Amino acid sequence: MQVSLISHTPNPEKIIAAAARLCYSDTEADELLVNISEEKANQLVNMLDGFGHESPVEHVTFTFSISGVSRSLLAQITRHRLASFSVQSQRYVKQDKFIYITPPAISQNPEANEIYQKAMQNSIDTYNELADKLQSKYYPEFLSQGLSEKSARSKSEKKAIEDARYVLPNACETKMLMTMNVRSLRNFFRLRCCNRAQWEIRDLATEMLKLCYNVSPILFKSAGPSCCCGACSEGKMTCGQAESVRKKFGEIKNDR
Numbered sequence: 001m002q003v004s005l006i007s008h009t010p011n012p013e014k015i016i017a018a019a020a021r022l023c024y025s026d027t028e029a030d031e032l033l034v035n036i037s038e039e040k041a042n043q044l045v046n047m048l049d050g051f052g053h054e055s056p057v058e059h060v061t062f063t064f065s066i067s068g069v070s071r072s073l074l075a076q077i078t079r080h081r082l083a084s085f086s087v088q089s090q091r092y093v094k095q096d097k098f099i100y101i102t103p104p105a106i107s108q109n110p111e112a113n114e115i116y117q118k119a120m121q122n123s124i125d126t127y128n129e130l131a132d133k134l135q136s137k138y139y140p141e142f143l144s145q146g147l148s149e150k151s152a153r154s155k156s157e158k159k160a161i162e163d164a165r166y167v168l169p170n171a172c173e174t175k176m177l178m179t180m181n182v183r184s185l186r187n188f189f190r191l192r193c194c195n196r197a198q199w200e201i202r203d204l205a206t207e208m209l210k211l212c213y214n215v216s217p218i219l220f221k222s223a224g225p226s227c228c229c230g231a232c233s234e235g236k237m238t239c240g241q242a243e244s245v246r247k248k249f250g251e252i253k254n255d256r
């Protein structure tokens with residue numbers, strides 16, 4: 001898994017502080033922004049935390065480049081509606097290299113691993129077979145419509161792989177660009193850094209939290225699963241390991 005923070009709103013604390021001040025002032029936001037000191041901005045951001053007045057933090061966004069993750073993870077992460085995604089298309093990009101993710105519990109179990117690798121090989125063989133079959137039907141059709149050989153080859157491949165991909169597994173690797181605002185990120189970290197989330201999205205969320213915390217410890221000081229800053233919110237589904245989770249996220253934040 002590779003994740004990097006490729007961009008974020010500059011001066012995040014100042015933007016949020018200006019947004020918060022604007023609500024109670026007759027001055028324009030751009031003027032407030034110029035006149036606000038770093039210290040005052042940090043104070044205001046800290047104060048907002050206890051208020052439930054969350055719209056100011058929506059003005060700050062973080063953009064991540066994410067790759068080496070599975071389509072299973074993609075299904076989970078795209079459930080977060082308050083985010084923007086651009087995802088590599090299986091419709092337009094042929095799976096020539098067929099990179100796939102192997103869950104650690106499978107790779108560490110030789111018998112399970114053998115079954116898994118066999119299933120992956122079957123998938124890619126079937127994909128290639130279907131793609132070839134469909135392409136050899138479409139290619140002459142495109143030629144007969146007057147397309148050049150080059151265009152017919154390219155068009156028929158695209159048309160073939162968009163249906164052949166139906167046999168590809170959830171394990172397939174994908175890449176995406178994702179942007180979230182701070183309010184949405186805090187919600188994401190609460191749900192996905194939690195032990196109840198699956199290992200892959202939990203690992204990703206934890207890496208993203210580290211990157212965000214490095215930019216702004218103030219904005220993300222309470223970020224993480226609910227038990228990081230209070231009681232576990234998972235009720236009967238609790239993992240029962242709040243103490244060790246608190247320690248883990250405490251260390252991550254102290255490590256900075």
Ligand SMILES: Cc1cc2nc3c(=O)[nH]c(=O)nc-3n(C[C@H](O)[C@H](O)[C@H](O)COP(=O)(O)OP(=O)(O)OC[C@H]3O[C@@H](n4cnc5c(N)ncnc54)[C@H](O)[C@@H]3O)c2cc1C
Nearest residue numbers: 076078079080081082083184187188191192194196197198
């Ligand atoms: C451990 C775990 C298990 C899960 N299991 C399943 C499962 O079995 N099946 C399944 O379908 N999903 C499952 N999910 C996905 C989950 O239900 C959410 O869809 C996902 O976590 C996105 O969370 P969200 O809605 O808070 O985020 P976002 O979509 O980013 O929304 C952020 C917040 O905006 C508000 N909001 C957004 N849209 C609406 C709306 N339409 N109405 C009212 N408020 C809104 C809510 O306050 C929400 O928390 C699971 C998630 C987790 C963490």
